[in-house]
Amino acid sequence: MNWIDTIAQGVLLGGLYALFAAGLSLVFGIMRLVNLAHGDLIVMGAYLILLVVSVTGINPFLAAAVAMPVMFGLGWALQRVVLNRVLGADILPPLLVTFGLSIVVQNVLLEGFTADSQRIGAGPLETASVDLGVVTLGVMPLLTFGSAVAVIMALNWVFYRTPLGRAFRATSDDPVTASLMGIKPQGIFAVATGLAMVVVTIAALYLGMRANFDPTIGPARLIYAFEAVIIGGLGSLWGTLAGGVIIGVAQTVGAAINPEWQILAGHVAFLVVLLLRPRGLFPRAFD
Amino acid sequence: MTLLRTMGLTARYGDFQALFGVDMALETGQTVAIIGANGAGKTTLMRSIAGVLRNAGDQVMFDGRAIGALPADEIMGLGIAMVPEGRKLFPSLSVEENLLIGAYGRRAVGHWRLETVYALFPILRERRMSPGTALSGGQQQMVAIGRALMSNPRVLLCDEISLGLAPVVIRDIYAAFPQIKAAGASVVLVEQDIGQAMKVADRVYCMMEGRVTLSGAPGDLSREAIHDAYFGKAA
Numbered sequence: 001m002n003w004i005d006t007i008a009q010g011v012l013l014g015g016l017y018a019l020f021a022a023g024l025s026l027v028f029g030i031m032r033l034v035n036l037a038h039g040d041l042i043v044m045g046a047y048l049i050l051l052v053v054s055v056t057g058i059n060p061f062l063a064a065a066v067a068m069p070v071m072f073g074l075g076w077a078l079q080r081v082v083l084n085r086v087l088g089a090d091i092l093p094p095l096l097v098t099f100g101l102s103i104v105v106q107n108v109l110l111e112g113f114t115a116d117s118q119r120i121g122a123g124p125l126e127t128a129s130v131d132l133g134v135v136t137l138g139v140m141p142l143l144t145f146g147s148a149v150a151v152i153m154a155l156n157w158v159f160y161r162t163p164l165g166r167a168f169r170a171t172s173d174d175p176v177t178a179s180l181m182g183i184k185p186q187g188i189f190a191v192a193t194g195l196a197m198v199v200v201t202i203a204a205l206y207l208g209m210r211a212n213f214d215p216t217i218g219p220a221r222l223i224y225a226f227e228a229v230i231i232g233g234l235g236s237l238w239g240t241l242a243g244g245v246i247i248g249v250a251q252t253v254g255a256a257i258n259p260e261w262q263i264l265a266g267h268v269a270f271l272v273v274l275l276l277r278p279r280g281l282f283p284r285a286f287d
Numbered sequence: 288m289t290l291l292r293t294m295g296l297t298a299r300y301g302d303f304q305a306l307f308g309v310d311m312a313l314e315t316g317q318t319v320a321i322i323g324a325n326g327a328g329k330t331t332l333m334r335s336i337a338g339v340l341r342n343a344g345d346q347v348m349f350d351g352r353a354i355g356a357l358p359a360d361e362i363m364g365l366g367i368a369m370v371p372e373g374r375k376l377f378p379s380l381s382v383e384e385n386l387l388i389g390a391y392g393r394r395a396v397g398h399w400r401l402e403t404v405y406a407l408f409p410i411l412r413e414r415r416m417s418p419g420t421a422l423s424g425g426q427q428q429m430v431a432i433g434r435a436l437m438s439n440p441r442v443l444l445c446d447e448i449s450l451g452l453a454p455v456v457i458r459d460i461y462a463a464f465p466q467i468k469a470a471g472a473s474v475v476l477v478e479q480d481i482g483q484a485m486k487v488a489d490r491v492y493c494m495m496e497g498r499v500t501l502s503g504a505p506g507d508l509s510r511e512a513i514h515d516a517y518f519g520k521a522a
Contacts (some may be wrong), residue, residue: 163387163388163391166380166384166391167388169377169380169384170379170380170388170391172379173378173379174377176339176359177371177377178377179338179358179360180337180339180371181363181388181389181391181438182360182363182364182438183360183388183391183392184360
């Protein structure tokens, strides 16, 4: 049964795309900010993990845990120093600033790490697989998908079960009234971007272990992330996972029919969903 | 003693000046009502005190401290909570979450917590899991008041809490005020219903076109004087 295998691989690939997209979805959901540098920040995270691995020689998963607080701090500072200044009624300034940031990040990575493609080695894990009878699945794709589900569950828990999540939602609803509750919207935004960067670090780990990367591949990751967010419906985290899975399945099915169609099939699936459900699969009840 | 005072308070929205030197004082434990027609500057005054609009620091004094230039979240932390005009519940939050978030920026020890707010407005306990915006107008107003109380404020600012509500609902809501005052809050009310304002206030300020045109204890003010202060003197 070749098709079951193709679809299963597609679903697991979708986990990677959902990881790319979760941070984007989080930030957009809270502050209506589209971060065009998101893909480049993922690549930056991958280089940071690679740096930790090559300097200390520790396991990449541990290295990612080391990178997380650093990335949180970078996200927090980025929001405080740069993005908070451009957020406002006009959506163009943040787009321009993050577009510029994308170029800056790419060139800094190019200067620091050259254009050679790199990879985060994960040892025997890279080729390990489990035989489920009908299909054989790679341990790495399974871990990726499991991490995506865990990340989205964790983000949902933060959103709906903690005081911080209440503050996120309240600030997203109405920043002025939120400030009357003693919430500093700018501070909440900084924490949100920091949290998004922690998710970015997890995405970066799997990006770097799965395939080669170089400083220029960020924008393509951004496109997949974007499509996953839009398919799922803006601001819905489970929708983002569904969006990632749809793109992943479309890509593997497309590739099974004709290897040239892999990337194209993902984009076509995105356009079809947009045609049928312009607001995505799980849109929020209000905006 | 005077808890909250504005001195020569001016406020503007861009080129439009909304307040022209407003002087107002709230004594500890008292209730002040601010009345006036639409556009008189009542809401602007409340937004200036709450810090949504920033002013020169010494134009607003709270407990001997200049707070005019502070942002809203810091003013709330000092103990001034506002029930904003139009209630402004958070649509993404349930009734209970709306109440809980009222204590986000200030965890002061005091009478008010979830239990006591539910005791004050029992209907909210029944609707605690509903989205805030699914409630009737009067219930939403109760949530907005409860949300402000959750921080155990020293000053409670209420902006047009009777707006758009049926008289019987307004009566229910005002019935809560003796308890709110007993728990230690001094109150500034903006009210279009003059009768209601005169009933609950220790002192009334009447505003017109960004200025205070009349002030005094309700018993000392004649209907005629209020009429003139409200609408301007007939030529």
